[in-house]
Amino acid sequence: MTRSCWRIFFFIFCVCGLSLGTSFAQTIERRATTLQVEYSGVDGELAKNVDSYLELLDYNGKPTPASFRLRFLARRGETSIKNALKPFGYYHSEVSHEIIHSENVTRVSYQINPGPRTQIGTLNITIQGSMQDDPVFQNLRKQFPLATGQPFIHADYERTKNMLRNLAAERGYYDARFERQNVRVELTEQAAHIDLVYASGERYKFGDVEMCCNHLSDDFIARYFQFSQGQPFHTRELLDLQVALAGSDYFETVEVAPIWDQASNAQVPVSVRLTPNKRDYYQVGPGYGTDTGARLTLAFDRRWVNDRGHRLSSVLRLSQVQNTGFVDYIIPGKDPTRDQYSITGEIMDRSYESIESTLYRTSVRDIRHYDEWQRTYELAYQREDFRFGAVDKTTSSFLIPSAEFSLVRSEMDAENRNLVDNGFRVSAKLKGASDTVLADTSFIALTLSGKAVYTLSPRWRFLARSEIGAMTTSDFSQIPPSLRFFAGGDHSVRGYAYQQLGPENSEGVVTGGRYLGVLSAEFDYLVAPKWRVALFTDVGNSGMEWSMPWRQTLGAGVRWLSPIGPVRLDVAQAVDEPGRPWRIHLTIGPDL
Template sequence: MTLSRIAWLLIVLMACGLNQTVVAQQPQRNATTLKVVFEGVDGVLAENVRSYLELLQYNGKPTPASFRLRYLARRGNTSIQHALEPFGYYHSEVSHEIIFDAETTTVSYSINPGPTTSIATIDYQLSGAAKQDDAFHRLRRDLPLKEGQALHHTEYERSKSMLRSLAAERGYYDAQFTEQKIRVELSEQTATIVLHFDSGKRYQFGEVSVCCSNLNEDFLRRYFHFSEGDSFHTRDLLDLQVALAGSDYFESVEVAPLWRQAEEHRVPVSVRLTPNKRDYYQIGPGYGTDTGARLTLGFDRRWVNDRGHRLSSILRLSEVQNTGFVDYIIPGKNPARDQYSITGEILDRTYEDIDSTLYRTSVRDTRHYDSWQRTYQLAYQSEDYRFGSAERKTSAFFVPSAEFSLVSTEVDSDNRNLIDNGYRLSARLQGASDSVLSDASFLSLSLSAKAVYSFSPKWRLLMRGEVGAITTSDFNELSPSLRFYAGGDHSVRGYAYQQLGPTNAEGVVVGGRYLGVASAEVDYLVAPNWRVALFSDFGNTGMEWTMPWRQTVGIGARWLSPIGPVRLDVAQAIDEPDRPWRLHLTIGPDL
C-alpha cells in the first residue's frame, strides 16, 4: 500500500469518527425542549408580536438544529420590529439571547418599543357627488384618525373601511380611493396620512320587480318606503326585507339590488317571495301556578284575501279560566307598523269563589313608532258574575280605552329572549259613562314599569312596579274584570292568583279601587344557562290608598331556555308567618 493510499484511508477514518461524534451529540441537542419568551411589551403589542414571531411555532417542541435555531432567532428580531410598526413604533430595539441547559433551550427576547410616531397631518380630500352629502361630512368628524394622536395602522385601515362602507350603503357604487398612503418621517417621528376618495355619482333606485307573491301588488307596495328615482340606500332595502319577513305572509324573502343591470346610474331591485302556508294550527299543553294545567288550541289564516287581511283565533283551557277569542286583522297604511282589528272574546272564570263569564267585542287601532306603541280601543262587554253565594249579577259597559308602551332592550347575543339591560313603561286609561250603554260611570288609570340592569356578566337587578286607581259613580256596579286585584306569579309572589284585595262578608276577594305592587330581585349566573335569585315583593289592592301593604320574600331558580327564562320560585308572606311557602312556576321574557 502506497503512502498516498494510507493517507487517504486515515482521512476517511477520521471523517467517519467525526461523523459518529456529531451523530451521537445531535440527538442530545434535539432532546431539549425549546422555550421562547419575550419582555418589554404587553397587551395588543404582545399579541401582535406573537402573531409575527415565527419561532413561536416551535415553542414547547424539540429544539431545531443549532444553525436553524440561530437563524430563526436572528430573524425574530426583525419580525418583532415589524410587529410593532402598525402601532407607530418605528424606532424599536430588539435583542435576543440563547440559553442552553440540560433539558431546555431558551430564546429570550428583550424589546424596547422606543418612542411612538404621531400623526402630524391628515390630507383628506373628498370628490364626486359625496362632496355634497352631509353623511360624509359627519363621517369625517367621526373618523378615528386625529392629528396629534399616535399612529395606529389599524385605525388607518378602519377609516378606509368606514369610507368604503358608507359609500356602498348610500349607493356610490363607483367609489374608489385615488390615493391612500402613510408617509413616515423617521427622523422626526411623525407621519402624514393621505386619503383621497372619489365617490363618483350616487345611484338611484330603478324599477322594482316582485316575483311570486300571493298578495295584491298594490298592497305589497305599501311596505315600500322608497320609489323609483329616489337616492339609493341599503337601509331602505333592509327595512323592506325585515318588514316582509315579519309579516308572516311569506316563508322566505329575498330583496337584492341588481348592480350588473344598472343603467344610467339607476339600479333595479328584485324582490323574490315564497308564500307561507296559508293555514297555521297550534296545540300546546302548559302549566302555571296561577292557572294550573292548561291547553292552548290555535288556528290562524295568514291571509284571508289578497289585501292582506288576517284571521287569528285561540282557545285556552285551564283549571282556573277558559278563554276563546277571534281576531280579524286589517293592515293599515303602513302594514309593518299599523293595523286595525275586530275582536270577539269569551272568558269564563271560576276561582276562589268567584264565578264570572265575560263576553266582549272590540275594535282596535294599533300603531308602532320605533320603541313606542299605542293602542286605541272601543269595547262593549257584558259580564255575568257572582262573588261567593251572593246573588248573580249582570253588568254591561261600553269602554273606550287608550294604552301606551315604551320598550328599550339590550338582548343577549346568544339568545334574543334573554334581556341584559332594558325597561318597559306602560300606561292604560279606560272609562265609561252611564249615559252611553253602561251601568255606571268610571275612569280607570294604571301605570306599570319593569327594568333589568346588569351589574356584571353574572349579576342582574330586576325591578317592577304597578299602580292603579278608579274613580266611579258606583263601585258596586263594576264587574270583576274592571276592578283591581293583586297576588300571583306576576304580582305578589307568596300569595295565590288574585288573592289580595278587599273581601265581602263571606271573605271572598271582590277587588279594589286602588292597586299598588312593587318587586325587587337580584339574580346570579351560577352556571351556563342557570341563575339563582333572591326577591321581595310588596303590594295589595284596597278601597283607600291607606290599604295595608303585604310583603313577601323568596328564592328562585332560572333556566335560560331558548324560548325564554323558566322561573321556579318559592315565597313566604312576612306579614303572615303561619302561611305556608308558595310555589310559583312561570315561563316568558323578563320584560
C-alpha cells in the same frame, strides 16, 4: 509506519472519537430539552401582535429544535418582532436576544425597545364627486380615526378607507374608487405622510321594482315600501323592506336586492322575490302554569283573508281556572309595519276561589307603533255575569273607551334575542265609562306599570317590577271582577295564589279593590352558561283605600335560559303570615 507511530495515531483517534461522542451526546441532550420563549419591553396590543408574528412561539413548550435551526429562528425572530411593531407606528425599534441552556430547558429571551413612535405628519383626504356635498359624509369625516400629530397606526388607516367604502356602498355611490391611496414614512423625520383621494362619482337612485310571486295585491305590498323610483339609493331602505315583509307572516321567504348589473342612467332596479307562506296555521299546545293549572290551547290563524292583507286569528284556551275563546280580525293600516286596526270578539268563563264570572266582550282597536313607543286606542262593549261566593249573580254592562301608551327599550343578549341584558318597559292605561252612555255605572281607572333589568356585572343582574292602579266609581258593586284590582300570583306577589290578595266579603271571598300596589326586587346570579339562581322579595295588595295593609314575601328561584326565554321556577312565602305554606311558581317568557 513504526509501531510507535501506530500507537500515537490510535491515541489521537480515541481522543477525537471521545470528543465527538461527547459533543454528539450533548447535542442529543439539548434536543431532549424543552424550549421556553419569552420577551420583555412590550405589553397590551403590542404583545398580542408580537405573539402573532413570532414564529418561534410555535415551538414554545415543545422539544427544542436542532441547534442550527434554533439559532436561525431566534435571529429571524428579531426581524419578526420589528415587523410586529410597525403597524403601531414603531419604525425605530431595537430587538436583541440570547439563548440560555440549562439541564431541562433551553430559553430564548428577547429584549424589546420599541423606540420613538412615528406620528402623522401630513394628512390629505380628498373626496371628488357627489359625495363631497353629502351631509352624511361631512358627519363621517369628523369620525375618522386619523389626525395630524397622532400616532400612525395601520389599522386606523385601513379603517378610514373602509369607512369611505362602506359609506359609498350604503348610499349608492356604485362607481366610487380610490384615485390615490399613498403612505410615505420618513424614518429620519419619524413622520408618516398620508394622501387619499376618493372619487365617488354620481349617487345612484332607485329604479324600477321587479317583483315575483306576490299573492297579495301590488297596491297593498307597495305600502311596505318607504322609497320610490327616483329617490336616492340607500341600502337601509332595502334592509327595512326585507325585515318588514319577512315579519308580516305573509311570506315564507323574502329576498330584496339591487340589480347592479342592470343599472343605467344612474338608476338601479330592485328585485323583490317572495314565496307565499302557508295560508292556514293550526296550533295545539298543552301546558301548565301555577296561576292557571293544567291548560290546553287550540289556535287557528288565517294569515291572509283577502289580497288586501286582512288577517284572522282565533284562540281557545281551556284551563282549570278559566276558559277563554276569542276571534281577532286584523286590518293593516296605511303603514302595515306600524299601524293596524282590529275587531275582536271574546268570551271568558271563570270559576275560581268562589268567584264565578262569564264575560262577553267585543272591541275595536287602533294600534300605532312609533319606534320604541306603542299607543293603543280601544272602544269595547262588555257584559259580565258574576258573583262572589253564594250571593246571587249580578249582571253589568259597559261601553269602555281606553287609551294605553307603552315604551320599551332594551339591550338583548347577543346569543339569544329572548334574553335581556339591560332595558325597561313602562306603560300607562286609562279607561272609563259613563252611566249616560251604555254603562250601568260610571268609573275611571288608571294603571301604571313598569319593569327594568340592569346588568351589574358579567354574572349579576338586578330586576325590578311595579304596578299601581286606582279607580273612582259611583257604584263599586256594579264593577265586575274583570275591571277590579287583584294582587297575588306568578306576575304579582309571589307566595300567594292567583288573585288571592284583596278585600274580602263576609264569606271570606276575595272580591277585589279600587286600588292596587305591587313592588318587586330581585337579584339573580349566573352559575352556569344556561342557568341562574335568584333571590327576591315582593310587596303588594289591593284594597278599597290606599291605606290598605301591604303583604311581603321572600323567595328564591332557579332560571333556565332556554331558546324561547327564561323558564322560572320560584318558591316564596309570606313574611307577615309565617303559618302560610311555601308556594311554588312556574313562569316562561322574556324578562320584559
